[in-house]
Amino acid sequence: MPLTDLTIRQAKPLEKPYHLADGDALYLEVTPAGGKRWLYRCRFDGKVVKLALGRYPAVSLSAAREKALEARKQLDQGINPSQAKKVAKIAKQMEATNSFEILAREWHTKELARWTPGHATRILDSLEADVFPRLGPLPITEITAPMILETVRKIEARGAVETASRVLQRIGKVMRYAILTARATHNPASDLVGALHAAKVQHRPALPRAELPEFFRRLESEQLMPATKIAMKLLILTFVRPGELRGARWEEFDLDRAEWRIPAERMKMRSPHLVPLSRQAIELVKAIKPLAGSSPLLFHATTDINRPMSENTLGYAMGRMGYQGTATPHGFRALASTVLNEEGFDPDIIERQLAHAERNKVRAAYHRAEYVEDRRKMMQWWADFLDAQSHQEPLKNRRVM
Incomplete structure (x- = not known):
């Protein structure tokens, strides 16, 4: 007779485990401790296979019959249901660790x-x-x-x-x-690929060339921290990315060789970058030393000498100077590129100094090996040009565009 829930509930433990048959190789095992679990017993390749289907009442009578039916289907397909259960368990464990x-x-x-x-x-x-x-x-x-x-x-x-x-x-x-x-x-x-709308490229606002005299006047007159003013001037002179300037460390500078070597891990393109230092840049590096104190950074945070200046500092400074929304610290790179190209400098030299990625590997290797002296001359010309701009009379009543 097939089992019923009443029969199962009334089954009492004995001194030894015993089985109650439901039919079609499905059994309920009752242990001396009173536990009850479902077993499916069959033969596979001539050997007895005993498959545990779960404990009652967590696995109900109807659920146990469904599991037994699935095991019979596996046998019909030539699958060992006990082995299949182990494989499924391993797969489930792997899924849990492979989220x-x-x-x-x-x-x-x-x-x-x-x-x-x-x-x-x-x-x-x-x-x-x-x-x-x-x-x-x-x-x-x-x-x-x-x-x-x-x-x-x-x-x-x-x-x-x-x-x-x-x-x-x-x-x-x-x-x-x-x-x-x-x-x-x-x-x-x-x-x-192509499922999203293409983002419109938005170039960071750059200062117009004609605005430089007024910019330097405002920089000098604005009540900014001395370190902030030096950082702004050094950023313009070197036209590195603001993050590369904020993270500048003393160990990267060789003032005797007039060089700033930024390691690959601090560069956007993950390639080391050489910045030839003009006389004016060297003066600024020397000027920041007393302000940096024992910090390993040229421009450290006001609250922690081991952390770089906030990424917002220079942007806020330009906002106070009246350039909110019209020019950004990053825009000095575009300004330098525009002026140097207008003045006839070799575009390859300018691009190398901007540390833009060179897609052609042979050309990139050549760029790393060459142009150093040309870049030194260009950076000194740029510094002298900025010096001349800072001593010009600003345009009267000029509105910042």
Whole structure:
């Protein structure tokens, strides 16, 4: 007779375990301690197989019958149900350790050596804010292109088009890492190329050449911290990126050789960069030394000598000077490029000094080996030009454009 829930509930423990048959090789085992569990007993390749299907009442009578039916189907297909259960258990354990978030953090840790600390933090912050809430808990193999698209479209919908594009790239890199570590076979992010609206390139506002005399007048008259004024002047003279200036360390400078060598890990393009120092730049470096004190940085934070000046300091200073929305510290690079090109300097030399990426590897190697003396002359010309601008009379009643 098939079992009933009443029969199962009324089954009492004995001194030894015993079985109650439900039919079709399904049994209920009752232990001396009163426990009750479901067993499916069959033969596979001539050997007895005993498959545990769970404990009663957590696994009900009807659920046990369904599991027994599935085991019989596996036998019909030539599959050992006991072995299949072990494989499924292992797969489930692997899924738990191969979630998108776990793999993303693993990828992030692996890539840390290639990134600056600030860049690494921004990448992880974007994943934690926009990706992990949706995709983080999911096994990497269950993530589909529509899931990824939904995730990045939410970012795009709030107007952060460029961020959405970057997040999509980062998701793709995590999926690529999963493939390389044999935990996935397909990168669904690669199916989404062109799915997002292209972000409009917005160049940072740059100071017009004719505005330089007025700029220097305002810089001198504005009540700014001495270190901020020196940083602003050195930024214009060297036209490096503001982040490269803020992180400048004393060990990078050789004043006898008139050189500032920025290591690869601090450069956007991950390639070391040489900045020939003009006489005026050297004077500024010497002037900041007493203000830097024992800090390893030329321009340290006001609250911690081991941390660089805030990334907002120079921008706020330009805002106070009246250039809010019309010019930025990063824009000095565009200004230098415009003036130097107008004055007839070799574009290759200008581009090399701007540390722009050279896509042609042979040409890039040549650039690293050449142009140093030409760049020294160009940087000194630029410093002398700025000196002349700072001593000119500013344009009267000129409105900053």
